[in-house]
Amino acid sequence: MDEDQLRAWLLALRCPGLGPGGLRTRLADADGDIASALDRIVRGSVPAEAGARDWLRRPDQARLDEDLLWLAHPGRRLLCCTDADFPPPLETIPQPPAALFVAGDASLLLLPQVAIVGARQASPGGLANARAFARSLGQAGLLVTSGMADGIDGAAHVAALDAGLPTVAVVGTGADRVYPRKHQGLARRIVERGALVSEFPPGTPARADHFPRRNRLIAGLALGTLVVEAGLRSGSLITARLAAEQGREVFALPGSIHHPLARGSHQLIRDGARLVEDPGEVIEALGPAARALGADLAARLGGESPDAPIGGTATEAADDPLMAALGHDPVALDELVARLGTPASELSARLLLLELEGRIGALPGNRYQRLAR
Template identity: 45%
Template sequence: MQWLDKPNHHLLTLDHPDYPPLLRSEKIADRPPLLFIHGDAALLSSKQLAIVGTRYPSSEGEQTAREFAEYLSHQGLTITSGMALGIDGAAHCGALAGSGKTIAVAGTGLDRIYPPQHRELAHKIAETGALVSELPLGTSVQRRHFPIRSRVVSGLCLGTLVVEAPERSGALYAAKHALKQEREVFAIPGSINNPLVKGCHQLIKKKGAKLVEKATDILEDLQIYRSLTTPNKIETPHFSPKQNTNNEIHPVPSSTTTDSPASQPVRTKPKNNPSDLDSNDVQLLNLLEAGPTSIDALVEKCGFTAASVSSMLLMLELRGLVTLNPGGLYARI
C-alpha cells in the first residue's frame, strides 16, 4: 500500500501491541479491527479527553471549547474530537495553541478531508497530533459513518465533555457511547432559554453527566493532577480560566519516560507502597503484583469504572510505580 510508505502513516490492527488500550475495552461495541493513522501513533495511548458539540455554536460556546482545550492540553490531556465544524474545530485549535497534542477521528478515509474547510486544520493536526480513521482509504462522506465514529472518539478517552449541543445534536452520540463504555461524561450548562444547551441539560438531568463550570472541575474528577510534583519546566498556559480557584494546579507532562519491558526487574516479593497513597491506589498496586494486567481485568477485579482505573494508573505511572507494557498491559515496577 503506497499510502503506508509515506512518512508518519501507520496501520494498527486490533492485536497490535500499540493499539490503544482504552479502545480495546470489551465495553466498546464493534471495536475497530483496523486503525489508519496519520501523525503520532503513540498519542492514541495517551490520556485523552473528548470535547464535542454542535456544528453551529454561539461565539461564547466556541470560545469556551477553545479555552478548555488549550488549558487542559497544558495539563497533560490529549484533546480528541471529530474535526467537524463548530465546537470540534474550536477544540482542536485550542489544543494546537496549547501543547499541540490533539487527535481527530475522521468519518471518511484519511485520504479524504471532511469538511473541506478544515483541510489546513487537518494538516496542522497531523504535524503534532494525529488523524485517525477506521474506514478504508477512498471512503467518501456518508452520513451513517459519523454516528458510528463517535464510539471511537469516546472510546479513546477517559471522558467526554459536551460544550454546546441542542436536543438532537449529533454530538450527543459521543456522550451516549461514553456512558455505555462506562467513561465519564461532562456537560457545560447554560441559560434555560438557550436551545443550544438543551442537550447538555438533558445529559445532566437524565443521564448523570457531571456539570462543569471550569476546566479544573474535569481535572479534579479525573484526578489528573492528584499527588503530583510540579515539573521543573512546563509551558505556561496562554489563558487564565474565567473562574478563579484557590487550588494550586500541578501540570502533568504530556508524556513520561519508562524503561522498556525487557529492562524491568523480575519481582519475587511484594514491594512496599508509599505512605501517601490512598486505599484505592494500594488496591490497584496489589492487583498488579500478580503480573502484567489489562485495564479491563483490573476493572473487573476492583469494581471501579474504566475511567477511574485509567486515571489512577496514570498517577501511579507518573510516580514511577507502574509501567505500560506492549499490548496495553500494566505492570508494577
C-alpha cells in the same frame, strides 16, 4: 509488519461481509495470524459470506496498491488490534475496531485523552468555552480528542494546537480525505502535531452512517467526554451516550435556559452527566483514571512491574534518569528523546506520571519543567 502481512490486512479490511467483529473472531481462531485467518475463509474452514470468499479470491489489486502507496508515506500507519501498541481503551468498547489508519503520531493514542464535542453551529460563547477548556485540559496532560467537525470540534483542535499541544482527530472518512473541506489547513496541522485517525480505508467518502461509528471511537479513546454545546438532536449526544455506555465519564457545560444549544447539555445533566464550570473539575475527575492508564503504559513500555506503586520511592527511583535529564530549565519532549535515547511514547507516559505526582509541570510547546517540592 512486512508488505505481505500489510497487504493481507488491507485485503481483510476491504473484504465485504467481514467487518471488525468478524475479522477479530477469525483472528482469534487463527491465533492472531492474519494470513491464516484469510486462508481459512477462502478454504471454507469457517463460515463466511460468498461475497467474502469471492473478494479474497479475486480482490481489486489496484485498490490495494493504492492503499499500500498511501501507507508508504512517512508518518502513516495501519495500527492493528494485534499490535502491542494498539490503544487498550478501545479493547473494552462494544464492537471494537480491528485496525485504524493513522496519519501522524500513532503513539499519542496510548496517552490519556479527553473528548471535547459539541454543536457545529456553535455560539461565540460556546466556541470560547471550547477553546478555554481544550487549552487548560491539554496543558494539564490530557490529550484533546474530537471529530474535526465545524464548531466546537474544530475550536478544541485549534486551541490545543495554538497552545503548542498535540491533538487527535477521529474522522468519518478515509484518513486521506478532509470533511468538511474547509478544514484542509486544520487537518495538515493535526497530522504534523498530533494524529488523524480513521477506521475506514483511504478513499472512503463521508456518509451519514459513518459518523456514529466515528463517535464510538472518540468516546472509546477518551477517559471522559465533555459536551460544550448541543441541541436535543445533536450528534454530540450520541458520543456522550456511547461514552456513558462504555463506562466513561460524561461532563456537560450548562447554559442559558433560553439558548437552544444548551438543551442537549441540560438533558445530559438530568440524565446523570457531571455539570462542570471549570476545567479543574474535569481534571480532578479524570485524574485517577489518567494516573492508572499512565502507570499501565509505563509498565508496558518501560518494563516496570504492573504491580509497582504509583508515586513514592519506587516511581522516583525508576524516573531518576528522566529527572536528571530534565535539569532545572524548561525542556522540550524532542530534546528529552535526544538526551535519553528513549521513544517519545515511553517518555510521554513517564512524564504524565511525574506530572500527576506534582513533580513536574507541562508548559506550552510540549515542554516540561521540574517543580520545587
